Amino acid sequence: MMDWKDESLLSWASTPPSWAHSTILDWKEAFPREDELDVMKFVTAQTFEESVAIDMRLVVGQWEHYAGQTWLDALCSPQWRPGKMQNAIELADRNPAYYFNGEVKGGIHLSSVNGRDWYSNTDGNHRTVVAKFLSDMQFQKTGKYPLVAGVHTHTYEVDWxxxxxxxxxxxxxxxxxxxxxxxxxxxxxxxxxxxxxxxxxxxxxxxxxxxxxxxxxxxxxxxxxxxxxxxxxxxxxxxxxxxxxxxxxxxxx
Known part of the structure; x- marks a missing residue:
């Protein structure tokens, strides 16, 4: 039961948390791939994990789509595909447990350099935005911050x-x-x-x-x-x- 989910996500986000005004960082800045300066050439190890439970407070950015927007603008005024964001929001309102019981099943892919900050990468940009807000909503309603389950992660070790x-x-x-x-x-x-x-x-x-x-x-x-x-x-x-x-x-x- 998700008894804490007593209002829509957008209604709750109308009084947004402070982090919602921070800018979504761009994965290509954290992991540059420009020709001779392709950081992939300096990768010394990679780790892939499936069905990981992630604290969404550690997610700071994503590849392309909403990078450069604030998290709040990406949720409420998405610059790329508003229809997909609306679908993700409706899913969160209809079935908030989806994000916390493992139903995600790889629908969110996160990448990290040297195991620090996480970025949604290749899949799950819309769900990542929604999951950050939904997790914080549950935290404010219950006092306990949840983990999003079923995430696939990819960690790069780089000789910086x-x-x-x-x-x-x-x-x-x-x-x-x-x-x-x-x-x-x-x-x-x-x-x-x-x-x-x-x-x-x-x-x-x-x-x-x-x-x-x-x-x-x-x-x-x-x-x-x-x-x-x-x-x-x-x-x-x-x-x-x-x-x-x-x-x-x-x-x-």
Missing amino acids: ESFNLFRALNSYKSIGINAYVKHESLSDSLFFFVADYRFNRRGKFEQLTPDRFRNYAKWVLHNNGYLTRGDILTHYWQWWFTNPEKLVFPTSN
Whole structure:
């Protein structure tokens, strides 16, 4: 029995909670996929779970549709498909238990980076909006915050340090530094291929593990792309005695 459900969702939302005025964040900002800066290349692990019970207070955004609107505007003045939102609202009024007894059955898909904030992604944007309000409605009516059951979740673990260093290093292309990511799948190791033409036209080339790439990138950024006296001396030492194509940077920073 849902004895607490004594009014329509829109009637209850006419005096909205404070969080309803916050903006729905965009998944593409949390998980950018732009060409060379595709964060998917820096994913080190993924976890899929089915029929998870979720606290909707942890949901902060979604992909596309209502991102940029406030939660309240998405509920009351949806910018994408008002008919679908109205259907979801009517379902909540007719059968509020749907969200809490497992009937959702994967109708809401949530994604998260490193297990923190959640975003509805690929399916369930309308139901996610409604579920946030319905959960808070039950909380205000009963004093107990419910969990939405039957949610599918997808968690990404990302090497953000390497991603951010790679993005910063890209700004040095104009002085002759080119970096590429090699990571075809999770079963493959993450590598970086770096070409450095600051010393001469022949350049220096090396494939680096993430640890060595981070050391190289930090060294370049620390010196704002300029070659130090030590870099130049090491270059000439390599030229005469070792490998002139090996990148020049400290082994640790």
